Amino acid sequence: MTYQPPFTLTAKTLNLIASISEQLGRLSALQEPAQALRLRRVNQIRTIQGSLAIEGNTLSVEQITAVLDGKPVIAPPKEVQEVKNALAVYERFDEWNPLSETDMLAAHRILMLALVDQLGVYRSGGVGVMSGSQVVHMAPPANQVARLMRDLFNWLQNTDHHPLIASAVFHYEFEFIHPFADGNGRMGRLWHSLILAKWNPLFANLPIESLVFSHRSDYYHAIGQSTAKADCAPFIEFMLAMIEQTLREQLSLTPQDSQQVTPQVDNQVVADILHKQPGLVDYCQTPRTRAELQAFCGLHDREHFRKSVLKPLLDAGWLQRTLPDKPNSPNQRYFLKKEGNP
Numbered sequence: 001m002t003y004q005p006p007f008t009l010t011a012k013t014l015n016l017i018a019s020i021s022e023q024l025g026r027l028s029a030l031q032e033p034a035q036a037l038r039l040r041r042v043n044q045i046r047t048i049q050g051s052l053a054i055e056g057n058t059l060s061v062e063q064i065t066a067v068l069d070g071k072p073v074i075a076p077p078k079e080v081q082e083v084k085n086a087l088a089v090y091e092r093f094d095e096w097n098p099l100s101e102t103d104m105l106a107a108h109r110i111l112m113l114a115l116v117d118q119l120g121v122y123r124s125g126g127v128g129v130m131s132g133s134q135v136v137h138m139a140p141p142a143n144q145v146a147r148l149m150r151d152l153f154n155w156l157q158n159t160d161h162h163p164l165i166a167s168a169v170f171h172y173e174f175e176f177i178h179p180f181a182d183g184n185g186r187m188g189r190l191w192h193s194l195i196l197a198k199w200n201p202l203f204a205n206l207p208i209e210s211l212v213f214s215h216r217s218d219y220y221h222a223i224g225q226s227t228a229k230a231d232c233a234p235f236i237e238f239m240l241a242m243i244e245q246t247l248r249e250q251l252s253l254t255p256q257d258s259q260q261v262t263p264q265v266d267n268q269v270v271a272d273i274l275h276k277q278p279g280l281v282d283y284c285q286t287p288r289t290r291a292e293l294q295a296f297c298g299l300h301d302r303e304h305f306r307k308s309v310l311k312p313l314l315d316a317g318w319l320q321r322t323l324p325d326k327p328n329s330p331n332q333r334y335f336l337k338k339e340g341n342p
Contacts, residue, residue: 002158003151005169007232016240017164023247024200030251042268043207044093046275048086050210051189054219057082061272078115085111089190093204098194101153107190112183122146123181136220137227139178148177156195163199167192168239172232175223192239206250207275211242214278249274249281252318252336270316273309287322287333310334 045068049061057079059067066073067083089111097103109120118124122145129137140148152173159166171192178184189209196203212219215238222238253270274280277297288296290310299305313319314334322333 003155005152005155005173005232006230007165007169007236009165010233010237012237013165013233013240016237016244017162020164020240020244020247023244023251024202027202027247027251040205042271043205043210044090046207046210046271047193048083048090048209050207050213051186052079052082052086053213054189054209054216055082055185059083061275081114085113085115086186088113093194093197096194098191098198099153099157101149104187104191108180108183108187111186111190112180116182118181122149122179125181127178127181129175129178136224137176137178139176145177145179149179152177163195164240164243165236167195168236169232170195171239172223172226172235176227196243206243206246208239208242208246210275211246211249211278212239215242245281252281269312270318273312277309281336284319284334284336287335289333293334 045061045064049057049059049064052059059073059075059079063073063075064083064087067080068087073080089107092107092110096107105120112119123142125142127139128135129139152170156166156170161169171188174188174191175184180187189212193203193206193208218238222235225234226232252274280296283296284293290302290305293310294302294305297305297309299309310319314321317337319334320337321327322335323329323331326332
């Protein structure tokens with residue numbers, strides 16, 4: 001009998017799929033091709049930084065950009081190698097076929113070059129997932145891995161489930177199997193994005209891994225919950241929520257009219273601020289005082305907050321004042337500019 005991963009579709013899952021589909025349509029209509037190309041490089045770097053950071057890599061977006069540009073970076077050699085490998089894999093993002101097990105093995109060879117001995121082959125020994133000193137998941141025996149991965153790819157190639165569902169199920173099942181000696185987290189997240197991008201090319205430009213890094217404890221908790229229930233519904237819901245939030249952030253960076261984004265502030269500046277302040281999109285749905293925003297960002301120096309966060313977001317049109325004619329009013333509030341606002 002053909003293998004069927006165990007999962008249920010909840011009302012939350014269906015609502016998230018509807019919301020994501022709607023936002024994808026809006027983003028596709030609003031984002032100009034030239035802007036998409038500019039954002040792709042920025043978001044790809046954020047994706048790599050987020051995915052590697054989940055695994056403990058400490059290089060910043062700025063350092064990864066320097067590596068990409070061939071500039072010297074002062075950092076542990078192993079972490080620089082991880083970045084170089086990830087950049088090489090993502091350079092071929094459009095070439096990888098997410099339905100191909102052969103392509104996955106080839107991508108692993110590049111991703112883990114000079115980092116592990118077993119490149120592009122499934123592990124030959126047992127492996128456990130650790131949380132501190134505690135084993136939280138013992139992966140299936142090595143002699144079962146090839147069969148399990150073959151069954152998983154066969155399911156992916158033949159499933160009728162929506163790609164938003166199929167990609168999350170594949171990601172969870174991949175992490176459960178833990179097929180490689182190392183690099184499983186990076187490979188699982190890469191393949192999740194590839195499956196989505198095959199369905200909708202916009203996903204090639206979305207830095208979902210960056211947001212997952214900001215919620216990495218929830219990421220591991222969702223995996224643990226799914227394992228405990230023998231049902232990956234919690235992981236599906238988590239990943240869909242991350243995708244929805246990423247789309248909302250991207251829409252907030254996309255000009256709704258010709259006046260929204262001025263030449264004074266590049267989209268990359270706004271993207272960097274949102275990367276450093278996860279949750280700011282949701283927080284600014286409600287008008288906030290300067291003090292509330294500063295406290296949310298965890299910045300103690302008022303002038304530093306004004307220069308590094310508030311002013312760039314105002315100049316970009318990302319934030320709007322409730323009292324635009326009275327910028328210094330004690331009753332001033334700031335909120336996320338929405339489509340249709342003047």
